[in-house]
Amino acid sequence: MSVVPYKDKEGSKREQVAEMFDNISPKYDLLNHLLSAGVDIYWRKKAIGYLKKQKPKVILDIATGTGDFAIEALALKPEKIIGVDISEGMLAIGREKVAKLGKQDIITLQSGDSENLTFADNYFDAIIVSFGVRNFQNLLAGLTEMNRVMKPNGTCVVVEFSKPRSFPFKQFYNFYFKYILPLIGKTVSRDSAAYTYLPESVQAFPDGEAFLEIYKRAGFVNTKCISLTFGICSVYIGQK
Numbered sequence: 001m002s003v004v005p006y007k008d009k010e011g012s013k014r015e016q017v018a019e020m021f022d023n024i025s026p027k028y029d030l031l032n033h034l035l036s037a038g039v040d041i042y043w044r045k046k047a048i049g050y051l052k053k054q055k056p057k058v059i060l061d062i063a064t065g066t067g068d069f070a071i072e073a074l075a076l077k078p079e080k081i082i083g084v085d086i087s088e089g090m091l092a093i094g095r096e097k098v099a100k101l102g103k104q105d106i107i108t109l110q111s112g113d114s115e116n117l118t119f120a121d122n123y124f125d126a127i128i129v130s131f132g133v134r135n136f137q138n139l140l141a142g143l144t145e146m147n148r149v150m151k152p153n154g155t156c157v158v159v160e161f162s163k164p165r166s167f168p169f170k171q172f173y174n175f176y177f178k179y180i181l182p183l184i185g186k187t188v189s190r191d192s193a194a195y196t197y198l199p200e201s202v203q204a205f206p207d208g209e210a211f212l213e214i215y216k217r218a219g220f221v222n223t224k225c226i227s228l229t230f231g232i233c234s235v236y237i238g239q240k
């Protein structure tokens with residue numbers, strides 16, 4: 001049974017996740033930076049750094065949300081970044097941010113489901129996704145689609161929460177993640193389920209080696225996992 005945001009409601013994980021992100025979209029950026037004390041910005045920056053050597057020209061940002069990872073990818077000076085997401089609410093906020101930066105000629109944010117991408121095979125030089133894969137209804141299907149649309153020799157960079165394992169950081173973090181974070185999240189976003197879903201979905205997510213296994217099954221090679229900030233976050237690199 002996969003973890004869903006609204007346990008007493010009907011609907012697939014995909015539908016519930018889209019509804020949840022539509023609900024919290026106006027407060028999403030604020031809560032992200034508040035709950036992580038701004039460290040999320042460092043994680044995205046660090047992850048984009050792994051693409052500097054490759055200099056990708058055409059990039060796909062999966063589960064782009066409000067566009068922060070796509071905006072960070074501008075540092076690579078690409079010709080085109082396409083961001084896709086299943087939440088129109090998140091995309092609307094992202095489009096405003098891109099317009100404010102005057103980068104609409106490079107970044108396009110559009111509706112799209114990672115498990116059923118509409119792009120041709122071997123199209124993108126690089127694929128990026130931050131804090132998105134944990135929300136997929138079918139992780140293997142989503143990763144396989146990502147692999148399909150990436151060019152041979154392209155690089156995929158996945159950033160996702162993981163579970164810290166060392167004492168005493170693990171205990172301290174678990175207390176914060178399970179009790180403090182949902183309280184702040186609920187008060188600010190007014191969605192009582194969203195920030196309970198966050199720790200639950202991280203708990204259920206196959207992180208580290210388990211993720212690399214699924215990454216390989218989806219077709220990625222030369223895979224590696226880089227653990228950041230005591231293991232709260234991991235970057236998974238894969239090639240095709």
Ligand SMILES: C[S@@+](CC[C@H](N)C(=O)[O-])C[C@H]1O[C@@H](n2cnc3c(N)ncnc32)[C@H](O)[C@@H]1O
Nearest residue numbers: 021063064065085086087113114130131132135
């Ligand atoms: C936690 S947000 C991350 C947004 C952004 N990447 C960031 O780093 O802030 C997760 C996003 O994944 C999107 N999402 C979940 N499942 C998806 C899917 N199958 N295809 C595309 N987007 C999806 C959600 O709508 C949401 O906007």
